[in-house]
Amino acid sequence: MIPEIGHFALIMALVVSVVLTVLPLLGATFSNERWVALAKPAARMQLLFMLLAYGCLTYAFITFDFSVRYVASTSHSSLPLLYRISGVWGAHEGSLLLWALILSLWMGAVTVFSRSIPRVMLARVLGVMGFVAVGFLLFLLVTSNPFERLIPAPADGRSLNPLLQDPGLAIHPPMLYMGYVGFSVAFAFAVAAMLGGKLDAAWTRWVRPWTNIAWMFLTLGIALGSWWAYYELGWGGWWFWDPVENASLMPWLVGTALIHSLAVSEKRGAFKAWTVLLAVFAFSLSLLGTFLVRSGVLTSVHAFASDPGRGLFILLFLATVVGLSLTLYAFRADRFKSDVSFQLFSRETGLLLNNVILVVMTATVLLGTLYPLVLDALGVGKLSVGPPYFNSVMVPLGIPLVIVMGLGVLLRWKRDSISRLGTDLALLVIIAVGVGLLFSLLLHYDWEGYDWEGMAAIGLIMAVWIAVTTLFWVWKQKRTASVWGAALAHAGMAIMIIGISLTSLYSSEKDIRLSAGQQYQLAGYDFQFQGVKKVSDVSYDAYQGIVDISRNGQPVSHLEPQKRVYRVQTMPMTEAGIDAGLFRDLFVALGEPLEGDAWSLRVYHKPFIRWIWLGAILMAVGGILAAGDRRYRLKVEGRSHA
């Protein structure tokens, strides 16, 4: 009964979304007050139905209702409560339902924080989001209904993929989706501005907090995914340029560009048409990411062919959204022409360069991700583009980006001159180069004895450059929340650059063969293998290795990496043993049993890897801080009295 209620609620949500799309948008065009007024209650009602539908599916999961096909294929009677709740988004259907629910949550949030927004504008924003909801709900109901019954019900389910039975991955998809779908708000505002033909500073102040919050979630979601891949897959890497990762990186890059372009639109009234275009692209790339991950084209072009409905549907929907918004853009962009001018040497130019570089980066990732798929779909050939492509392109693009990043915050709006900046600039450059070099030499001579690498020095100089320019900027500024937010985000980038440079250059990793009692030295640490014992848990049996790590005779750590076999799926899984530290991680993963009591082991020494995720957390905090700036709220109070 409960699943049928869920199914019914989903259908009702679709009906309400259609109403939400059609009436307010028409009402806004033909000045029909009553239709315009429908937007807010309709959006809230849609949210209620979505909550009901989602609640029903969760209920089916918690109560082990294996007569629901989706529950039977992703759950099992042995799963603990946490993974029954997160199991809801453990596979295709439920994950789309989560996507749609999050869209409704964002709509609900817009209705709550909309007091300052004119009613017509609000009607258009919610109407556009309603349109997106129609697309996704149709997709759910037509091709991927999570409430479909399986009669007769099996005695037990096929269980959740063991990879997903992990707290880190349990919250990764909701975070990522909050980010992806969050860009729909900026997108809806952009389309609403195009429909209304007007885009002013007030508009940018409505959009900026939403964009920041979406960006914050996306940043955290990507970082969580990277952290999870690091400790769970047993590969010890933090980024693989896997198409699924790229699918999340592209909206992040464009979203970052959007945040900066919005700043110019708010402060200077320039770049307006460009801002609108970026908002359209950020959301389109989020949809593309959903398409890539959810259609199955990535794991297999055959999955696409065997169920053409799903892939084709998202592709058509993507084409509709992009096509309609670009057509609208073609007709309306000229209305956003900005009449303000700026000099070549100004903050506007800095932010322009920021945008150009970020967009070029996005394009290179897009090329490397889509080209193999297109060739394969056309039957021309099967090829893949490896990490060296992405690395060799992103590093040379990243360096100018960082230089502009530091320079941009120093520059004044509209016009600036070298002579004004002269001594300060020279001083900052000297500090950055000096301190960066000093650090790289310290790493070499004094501390860890890493080889001196030019790229490490460049990475450190870049990081210090961002840090000192940001500090200088904060010092010279009136320190509002948005200044602190931007400063924190930039500092986060500096920390992330340190992490990326030093991890990439100084990691040592080795696959070795050890018998019980043998030891191996890596990066000054002695890894003593004490053998393997068998252990068991609720859902798996495991071999557990014991590795004692010491340095110069002093014990450092004791690790117990596992090789698990999950009983339900009989699927092996590597659970690495990690000794985490601010300056280095020690990482041991069990390979396979060899003759006698020998095992193959994978040992890593990963310097500064934590800094990558630490930087991401700082960026996210910066994003939320900036979104809370008083000037976005002051407007609210001012308007509501008017």
Next chain:
Amino acid sequence: MTPVRKKRLWLILALVLGVGVSAALVLQAFNQNMMFYYSPKDIKAGQAPANHDFRVGGLVVAGTVKRDPSSLDVHFDVTDLTETVTVKYTGILPDLFREGQGIIARGRLLPDGVVEAAEVLAKHDENYMPPEVADSLPHKPAEEAQ
């Protein structure tokens, strides 16, 4: 030309130049890092490049996985059920590497016809068949009933 326009022209020229340079850079890197996929049949037919990385895939032939007793060297045969090539690798094989399983290896062709793999991939799903491998088999494995 007014000074403002002149500056704007410079800005645009610089941007075009920058984007052009990066496009060239990108395409060059792209060309160097494209890896094609070959089935064992293609390799036996001499289609695989001699001095460039490529990917090969197939089913691991039962009974051919041989480990060196003193190191992590391992070699095994992969087949597309038409031809068979030997792959050698040093290191730890993925969790789901098994005889009979579809795998993909990335590496180079040695003069003796053996593929020296730098990486061996088996996807994290016991039902998963790499699409390239499925495609190069003469008859399709039964599709999972969904």
